[in-house]
Amino acid sequence: MTTAVAAPFRFFSLQVVRTLRIGPSLVRVTFAGQDLRYFFSGGRDQSLSLFLPHPGQDAPAVPFELGDGWWQGWRELPDGVRAVMRSYTLRTLRRDPDEIDIDFVLHTPAGPASAWAAGAAAGDRVVLLGPAVADNRAIRFRPPAGTDLVVLWGDESALPAIASILESLPAGQRVRVWLETHEVGNVRELVTAADAEVTWVVGESSVDVLREARLPAAEQPYVWIAGESGCVKALRRHFVGERGIDRRRITFVGYWRRGMSEEQLREAE
Ligand SMILES: Cc1cc2nc3c(=O)[nH]c(=O)nc-3n(C[C@H](O)[C@H](O)[C@H](O)COP(=O)(O)OP(=O)(O)OC[C@H]3O[C@@H](n4cnc5c(N)ncnc54)[C@H](O)[C@@H]3O)c2cc1C
Known part of the structure; x- marks a missing residue:
């Protein structure tokens, strides 16, 4: 074919x-x-x-x-x-x-x-x-040159993406990761050469946890958020509104929406 x-x-x-x-x-x-x-x-x-x-x-x-x-x-x-x-x-x-x-x-x-x-x-x-081409537009994680802090948030649906992103990041890159899961058995070691700190949030809303979290000072942060679309929207608002991060430095993708199938989500969008 x-x-x-x-x-x-x-x-x-x-x-x-x-x-x-x-x-x-x-x-x-x-x-x-x-x-x-x-x-x-x-x-x-x-x-x-x-x-x-x-x-x-x-x-x-x-x-x-x-x-x-x-x-x-x-x-x-x-x-x-x-x-x-x-x-x-x-x-x-x-x-x-x-x-x-x-x-x-x-x-x-x-x-x-x-x-x-x-x-x-x-x-x-x-x-x-x-x-069929390695660099294609279905890769959305694109930190601008000079990024001095990468922040990643995802639920279980974004765990594969976060695991692969972490594997791709070089030594010395500062990364803070929040991963939400309902089951403690899903928690695993993630492999990376980067200077990464990974926080697993089990069975509670990591949106609230992130709101309270301290982030290291950074001149040029880059934020990547993916998972349930209500959480993704709330977090984007938090990073732009409460943390003052330039919206152009935030990549956000709704991976699924509670109560909607992917067809319904496509039609709604
Ligand atoms: C770019 C992108 C990348 C993705 N990568 C992955 C991936 O690598 N692995 C992965 O598992 N998913 C991934 N997803 C999410 C996946 O596409 C959705 O979870 C999808 O809805 C699953 O289809 P389904 O037929 O199982 O459920 P659907 O028929 O779409 O939905 C049925 C019901 O299940 C609920 N539901 C859907 N997904 C979840 C979920 N994750 N947790 C709890 N309830 C859910 C819906 O709200 C709905 O009520 C990705 C989505 C996008 C947009």
Whole structure:
């Protein structure tokens, strides 16, 4: 499959190789496929569009053979046939053999993607719309040159992005991280060369915790916030309004919204 969509993105036909439960509400799914030799990514918070089959289908229905017309064709497929489309983050890309990992939150109420991940098994087929060029606009973590403090906030859905961002940061870079989780078993060591301080907030609102937190003095801070969109909005207001951070130095992305599926969220936006 070589259909170009909107370069630098293209479709990849993949199969599950294995799954690994990495926390009480987190499962890592490893995918492989010949197409992955055309997959290139600069990592960090690289986002992907994942197309999943409905229960009973052996492959997701995505008319990628329509080229640029795939979106219209996909929208016109009947409900229950049209593949479920969800946004996820590339956790790891490996070569020899070509494999990628995606970490899924298993949440309640479960949506189609969370339910699919909970039951994923070797051989299951998915389609991915992902990058064919390492530097692409689905990487949003972009601290301006001269940044002297990176602040990261995320919930479990943003843990894969934060883990990858931390792995990418150089020694000497000051970083303060807040991670919210409902389950103490999801807490893990994060690997980084940076001068990072990571605070896990278990079972309470990290928005309140962050409001009270002391941040080191910085001339040029950069803030990255992702997770439940109500929390993301509240935190952005806090950083701009109460901490006086220039809004151009804040990247914020609503990854999901309480009480809404991703389709409903897309329509609302
Ligand atoms: C750029 C981007 C990157 C993302 N990366 C990841 C990632 O790497 N890993 C990951 O797990 N998620 C990630 N997400 C979030 C993921 O797309 C959503 O959680 C998505 O809604 C899951 O689809 P679903 O079918 O399971 O649930 P949906 O059908 O979309 O929603 C069903 C119900 O579940 C609730 N819900 C959805 N997500 C969560 C959640 N995380 N916790 C609690 N309740 C939830 C909804 O509010 C709704 O009530 C990312 C989102 C974006 C925009």
